[in-house]
Amino acid sequence: MGHPKLVIQNLSKTFDKKAVFSSLSLYINQGEFVSIIGPSGCGKTTILNIIAGLEKETAGTVHIDKIPGYMLQKPLLLPWKTTLENVMLGLTLRQVSEKKARQLAYDMLKKFKLSEYANYYPHTLSGGMAQRVALLRTVLFNNQFLLMDEPFGALDALTRLSMQMWLLNLWQTYKSSVLFVTHDIWEAILLSDRIYVLSSSPATIIKEVNIDLSRPRKREFLKDKKVIAIEESLERLLLSIQ
């Protein structure tokens, strides 16, 4: 597996004297897909913000090798830029030349079969399509390490399912390491190699679950007895701490 992509040790965060979480330790191996689930307000977004360097930890250490790509729940596409220009944003901000950035962004759109949308403006895209474009923008910024904060939370069930499969395909293409935050237990099981469960605030890790399902994942797996058992135990756990 090589050395881990992310190592967090004894991480704590306090807002206005109120401890959000304390002494969290977790890691992500190279190419691993890891999810975090936990009740609302337990600090999941705050963890991602600290990893992305947007907030300062109160105590503890975070080890990463490169600034991760960070994807949020909203697509956050710039309405005055086309799909192509939005996808190249990360490169533009890294001062990559316009011509080269365009080329790389176009190759990326082509690879994931979105090149026909290259010159569309965001307001003409559906919610799912906009989120795909946002994902490609994130991946073009850093395809090795992605933070995702409930990226499919605002989508309808069918779009969500096709997005999940699309994400897995993308993840396998780049062998990325992913830290994925979700409220949806089924989603966590379908996507992840490992799941961390957080308690309510002040949060700690109360469970770590390995999902030993073969890759590539298929939707039918969710009907598997073993999977249903995992889902039920996680659901019971989450209900008990709320």
Next chain:
Amino acid sequence: MNLKTISTIGPAFVLFIALLLLWELFVSATHVSNQILPSPSNILQAFLRNWQIFLPHIQQTILETIIGIVVAIVIGIGTAVLLDTSIFIRRTLYPLLVTSQTIPIIALAPLLLIWLGFDIWSKVVVVTLFCYFPIAIAMSDGFSRIDPELLKLFRSMRASYIDTMRLLKFPSALPAFFSGLKIAVTYSITGAMVGEYVGAEKGLGVFIQTAANAYAISLVFATIFVTTFLSLLLFAIVSIVEKLLLPWHRK
């Protein structure tokens, strides 16, 4: 002009014509004197007869107005950028900026005349004073209304200050900037005339005074119409530029 634009400005245009007609009818029915209330046709004739005398005054006022607006845009945007740099600066300057607006500009105009003299600059400054505030405030509000999640996205990609301004804040604030500018330009011609009123050699403000002193009432009215027309024209130009620059904003 397509059907849609006609249908949007059509009703207002019809109302405008109807009011003029009503005015015309009122004047001819009541036989009110030309020296008190000239009819629209009378005003138009007066304008056409004298338009060569009008022209240099119109040009002067337009020149002052344009320079004044450009200066106001530069300083207004500069102020908005400054207010955006930190919450502390914003808290310190914003109330001051609002307070400064309660100073009657008309009272400043004589001072400006003393400081800057009779030529164009005292009027340019009056126009700038009229136009600066709506531009600065609108742009500043545009900056502060940017989705914090978008700022978070930019920070997560380690965007520099210049890039955040150039790629996110300026384009986001453009619609607000244009609404401020539209308000500003409708004041601007009036601003120039206020400056001219206080003391100038040329300009519509001077012309309207001369006309009033000579009891040339139809020329006074003609000047009012010219002023209104110029203000609307400026408004239309800004609206067109806005449409061209912000195609994504047309829903």
